[in-house]
Amino acid sequence: MNRKSESEINRILRTYGNMLYRTAYLLLGNPHDVQDVLQEVLLRYMEKAPTFTSSDHEKAWLLRVTSNCCKDCLRFRKRHSYIELEQIQEYFPAPEDRHLFQELYALPAKWKTVLLLHYFEGYPIKEIAEIIGLSESAVKKRLQRARDALKLELTT
Numbered sequence: 765m766n767r768k769s770e771s772e773i774n775r776i777l778r779t780y781g782n783m784l785y786r787t788a789y790l791l792l793g794n795p796h797d798v799q800d801v802l803q804e805v806l807l808r809y810m811e812k813a814p815t816f817t818s819s820d821h822e823k824a825w826l827l828r829v830t831s832n833c834c835k836d837c838l839r840f841r842k843r844h845s846y847i848e849l850e851q852i853q854e855y856f857p858a859p860e861d862r863h864l865f866q867e868l869y870a871l872p873a874k875w876k877t878v879l880l881l882h883y884f885e886g887y888p889i890k891e892i893a894e895i896i897g898l899s900e901s902a903v904k905k906r907l908q909r910a911r912d913a914l915k916l917e918l919t920t
Contacts, residue, residue, distance in 0.1 A: 773806060780823060784830050791834040797841075801833040808833075867917045875910035878903055 784805065788798040808829055816822040868876065877896060881887045889907070893900045 773810065776806070776809065776826070780826050783823075784826060787827060787830050788834055791831070792837060797837050801830065801837055804833045805829050867914055870917075871910055871913060875906055875913065878906045879910045882907060 781802075784802055785798060788801045789795065792798055792801065805826065809826070814822075814825055816825065868879065871879070878892055881892045881895065882889070887895065889900050889903050892898075893903045896903070898906075
């Protein structure tokens with residue numbers, strides 16, 4: 765397999781890095797997503813190890829891959845909307861509430877899900893079980909473990 769060397773990657777970054785960053789930032793508007801996209805572009809460059817006929821061909825290939833990765837990112841964002849942690853914390857004016865939220869956020873996803881559905885959204889255990897496809901006893905156990913974990917963190 766013909767993979768690109770580290771020196772070739774460094775050359776790509778020196779030559780086209782700013783242009784690729786600006787292009788991705790213009791399409792995405794989020795520096796975190798831009799970093800992810802540029803990593804993906806470099807990975808594809810390394811894996812595909814394309815052979816170019818000219819520097820213009822290389823530039824065009826990198827721009828096309830960057831554009832496609834940005835489109836993939838936007839498509840993912842559209843399907844999987846989310847709220848930034850900082851935006852949510854604005855709704856917790858008291859420092860102790862923020863601390864509680866941070867502890868809740870640090871829990872494993874399977875525990876957070878049942879806590880959020882039960883305490884924040886008001887779903888009964890039976891409906892939570894139907895929503896996430898578990899038995900009622902499994903939901904109860906996850907609630908218990910999540911409460912125990914929060915209690916442990918908040919009392920230490």
